[in-house]
Amino acid sequence: MSPHDKNKVVVPIGPQHPSLKEPGSFKITLDGEKVERAVVEVGYNHRGIEKACESRNYMQALYIIERVCGICSHAHTSCFCQAFEELAGLEVPRRAHYIRGIVGELERLHSHLLWLGVAAHEIGFDTLFMYTWRDRELVLDLLARIGGNRVNYGVNTYGGVRRDLEPELMQDILLVCDHLEEKLKYYADLAMTETTLIARLKGIGVLTAEDVQKYSAVGPVARAAGIMADTRIIEPYGVYKEIAVTPITDDHCDVYGRTLVRVKEMLEAIRLIRLFVSEIPAGPISVRAPRKLPAGESLSRVEAPRGENVHYIRSTGADMPDRVRVRAPTEANWHGMSHMLEGFQLADVPIIIAAIDPCYSCTDRAIHLVGDGVNQLTDWEQIRLMGIEQYKARGIDPSAIKIREF
């Protein structure tokens, strides 16, 4: 060890996350305030989703896939349904493609608005955080009206969609788009002119075009380095075969570029939603899907808000998949994370991590474990009981409070 090395400090960050309400661990080696090395450790959310799918029929598997992610659940089911439909040889009705497109772009809006709020919070710009999350509620209300849920809307099914869109609802979607467009133009202007925001985001978490290729980064991370990595454009599917997406890239290669890309993508999502609503054809919303798939395999991809989703299904001809593999966009974006962190300041770590818009549930596709002893995780009831004991020790007894049953 050189005398210089003695001055280095390893800071373990996490698994309580430095920027999000999800678990991830980062071992940051510091030379002064400068990040010299970063080791990313994920896997805390591994739930065994792929194994669970292999022991359930295709319809049950679809409900599990919907829960890979709480934010981009529709992108996952769209990808999985596409893989199923390819193997089954199903021709999805045009109206269903349009509905999938509308829900998909609404999902992109709420995901990017959520991200913009988180990013603003990370840099101490909580006013913007409040604004964007307020606006996001409008989108979530629409999604709740479409599917009955703010997340996990359950719109997709094999061969089409489960929910039609009534004219009145589509009018309300357009009204929300009008309202949001005005707000988003203001946020775009803010992102391009607000000096503190620019100074805080520009030049940090750099991932160049060469790095994007090397680490196979996807989504806004790749597009902010000038790489046109958008599945809706490079391999159009569903409604995107009929209505083209305007390419959005940026050449800043940093957190600022990722911000600009996402803000512009929200305006593009609004343009697309309006087009989808005006062009949506009449007709059926689904075709009958078989219970069993013929033997074969399928590799499907769609553009989730965070980037390219890739799903793999292998069938042996049974009513349940032989193998399911989900490669979520965050899983692709972790590889470049150490590179993005190294060389920057410790204070920049949270916003650099947040800038890939990481989703741990997606990455880990999670075996839920409960128990006691050393090797265990704790379930919600145990956490509640621990909380009661802690309060009791302080002279307060909350054990009489009844938890509402859902």
Place this chain on the structure above:
Amino acid sequence: MNAEETILKLNKKFPALEAVSPRHMRVYTAFTDPKSFEEALYYANEKLGYHKGKHIVGTDEGADIGISYILSNDDNVLLVLRERVPKSAPNVRSMGELYPSLVLHERELVDLFGVHVSGLPEGPRYPLPDCWPEGQYPLRKEWNPAYFNKQTMTYEPPKEDDAK
């Protein structure tokens, strides 16, 4: 390079791969031994422009473990190159040097299928927890989650006598 050109070149150089394209922008190959697979992988990387490592799919092939590497090129074609290794000695070499983006997926092969990947860079395991019992590979078909004791973190299949 599109899918058709990829198939022509791959099948000419490595006929055993039996590359096919069942749909637009996809190329699938047959399972092959690790040595032939490595040659094909380097050829795809250096000569055919498949320089993006997308992901890896491990599969249980009965007595073997199948490993499908999914690569992509500038034309965004997805190429699935595969190798198979016996479950009794599932040894492969890490391709992380060629495709840094596949390291996390190779760690998955180690944890979920029990594949020995030599040459993996140092780093934390993924995705199973540190306390996961040795020798338990959840994505092998013989591994039944019903026999996993979540309290003790031990895998306890019924003994043959119990089954009778």
